[in-house]
Amino acid sequence: MHTSPAAEGGAENLAPIHVYNTLSREIEPLRTQVPGHIGIYVCGMTVYDYCHIGHARAMMAFDVVARHLRHRGYKVRFVRNHTDVDDKIITRARENGESPLDLSARFIQALEEDLSGIGIRAPDFAPKVSDHIGDIVTLIGEIVAKGHGYRADNGDVYFSVLSDPNYGKLSGKKLDDLRAGERVAVDTAKRHPGDFALWKAWGGEDTEPHWPSPWGEGRPGWHIECSAMARHYLGDTFDIHGGGIDLVFPHHENEIAQSECGTGHPYATHWMHNGHLTLDNEKMSKSLGNIKRIRDILREVPGEALRLLYLESHYRSPLPYNSERLGSALVALDRLYCAKEVAFSATGDAEPKAMGEPGLDAADIGRVFEQRFHAAMDNDFNTAEAMGIVFDLVRAVNRLGNDRSTRAKGGKILAPARAAFALMAEVLGIGTMEPQAFFDEVKTKRLLAQGRSVEEIEAKIAARGAARAAKNWAEADRLRVELDADNIVVMDSPAGSTWRMRVGE
Numbered sequence: 011m012h013t014s015p016a017a018e019g020g021a022e023n024l025a026p027i028h029v030y031n032t033l034s035r036e037i038e039p040l041r042t043q044v045p046g047h048i049g050i051y052v053c054g055m056t057v058y059d060y061c062h063i064g065h066a067r068a069m070m071a072f073d074v075v076a077r078h079l080r081h082r083g084y085k086v087r088f089v090r091n092h093t094d095v096d097d098k099i100i101t102r103a104r105e106n107g108e109s110p111l112d113l114s115a116r117f118i119q120a121l122e123e124d125l126s127g128i129g130i131r132a133p134d135f136a137p138k139v140s141d142h143i144g145d146i147v148t149l150i151g152e153i154v155a156k157g158h159g160y161r162a163d164n165g166d167v168y169f170s171v172l173s174d175p176n177y178g179k180l181s182g183k184k185l186d187d188l189r190a191g192e193r194v195a196v197d198t199a200k201r202h203p204g205d206f207a208l209w210k211a212w213g214g215e216d217t218e219p220h221w222p223s224p225w226g227e228g229r230p231g232w233h234i235e236c237s238a239m240a241r242h243y244l245g246d247t248f249d250i251h252g253g254g255i256d257l258v259f260p261h262h263e264n265e266i267a268q269s270e271c272g273t274g275h276p277y278a279t280h281w282m283h284n285g286h287l288t289l290d291n292e293k294m295s296k297s298l299g300n301i302k303r304i305r306d307i308l309r310e311v312p313g314e315a316l317r318l319l320y321l322e323s324h325y326r327s328p329l330p331y332n333s334e335r336l337g338s339a340l341v342a343l344d345r346l347y348c349a350k351e352v353a354f355s356a357t358g359d360a361e362p363k364a365m366g367e368p369g370l371d372a373a374d375i376g377r378v379f380e381q382r383f384h385a386a387m388d389n390d391f392n393t394a395e396a397m398g399i400v401f402d403l404v405r406a407v408n409r410l411g412n413d414r415s416t417r418a419k420g421g422k423i424l425a426p427a428r429a430a431f432a433l434m435a436e437v438l439g440i441g442t443m444e445p446q447a448f449f450d451e452v453k454t455k456r457l458l459a460q461g462r463s464v465e466e467i468e469a470k471i472a473a474r475g476a477a478r479a480a481k482n483w484a485e486a487d488r489l490r491v492e493l494d495a496d497n498i499v500v501m502d503s504p505a506g507s508t509w510r511m512r513v514g515e
């Protein structure tokens with residue numbers, strides 16, 4: 011029966027977490043093999059090109075899952091693999107005239123840079139297929155020995171779907187449906203069209219990676235790779251398996267089938283799948299120059315803007331993407347940093363009442379923030395709801411920030427807001443920067459995207475300062491209007507002028 015970690019004893023203080031399970035199609039209490047400990051395996055990327063915003067959505071979804079579970083006191087063991095042995099890699103490497111493992115090593119490095127650029131933390135283990143061939147061969151051996159796999163005439167080893175009475179339990183597909191596709195994909199080596207390769211015989215070309223096995227030289231099929239690596243790091247049975255919704259069939263269905271038939275134990279308890287990212291009204295194409303690679307987006311906006319865009323949707327929902335939405339995310343993030351700046355620069359110990367309605371609002375919203383935030387996140391990692399709670403706070407703090415005396419008086423009122431910023435930084439990975447560093451990054455990146463430079467703007471601001479000093483008000487005003495039209499906001503103070511980039515309206 012299903013029991014919560016608390017009911018299993020030894021982890022009484024842990025928050026009950028609820029997770030949607032693709033296997034049961036229900037939201038269930040999270041249950042773990044070892045109370046308080048969670049093993050998570052997420053299918054990583056096949057590394058033959060740069061990471062785009064669709065890939066990053068899956069990485070982001072499970073980054074937040076791991077962050078939140080850790081925040082709630084669970085000991086998380088997080089594994090996300092790199093598929094570095096694959097047909098697409100072999101083909102691309104051949105085109106380039108480099109070795110497949112050199113090509114994948116380059117893209118693994120690029121992937122790590124891109125993901126860290128959007129605040130996605132490295133997993134505890136990031137195994138590569140090429141380092142786990144032994145585990146893969148062992149598992150295939152068990153599958154074959156138990157009568158669930160066979161070596162076909164072409165030298166490939168296949169999993170026999172007919173040998174597994176539970177086949178289809180994740181996707182709901184029936185073997186008869188698979189047979190209906192037989193006319194389309196005729197593969198005479200297979201006993202059933204749904205059978206899939208566990209081991210692919212070496213074709214004899216040096217450009218194709220190959221390893222020895224009891225079934226001859228060859229390389230693993232895609233599905234078996236994840237089963238073997240998950241088992242190596244997390245055991246036969248583990249707690250959460252994640253990936254994009256497109257992986258439910260056939261990849262995850264096949265992982266379950268081969269693992270459970272091979273080991274004789276249940277595979278993953280909970281199956282979590284993130285929804286698709288769709289390009290809304292925009293086609294990704296090289297000729298339009300709008301391929302949405304992470305590194306291109308990071309040239310235009312701080313990485314947290316993309317994070318915020320992802321977080322505003324529930325991980326299971328489809329996520330329509332367009333550049334307007336990224337722009338809105340940047341505007342929202344700018345407001346968040348304005349609020350953070352207010353919250354952390356305020357001193358003094360005025361009571362909420364002394365600052366009127368805005369003071370009462372900010373104090374009240376700050377006080378219940380943590381509880382509301384936890385409730386949203388404990389319920390299937392509902393970041394859409396959590397972001398609503400974050401922006402309730404941001405609005406309240408900014409409203410208080412409009413009061414000129416806030417910085418000198420509101421320190422005590424804003425103490426819960428400061429705690430709230432720490433919480434969202436830890437769990438959601440937003441608002442992690444110093445506000446000034448954020449504003450500076452926006453300046454640099456926005457200007458660069460417009461083909462201008464910080465130096466150019468600062469020269470204009472200096473010219474305006476000189477005009478003011480010479481009491482040439484007409485010239486000073488003219489420059490101010492020009493700067494304003496360029497979305498440059500100049501703030502004058504006795505200490506001199508500072509400026510920031512206005513984002514959106």
Ligand SMILES: [Zn+2]
Nearest residue numbers: 053054236261
């Ligand atoms: Zn996988």
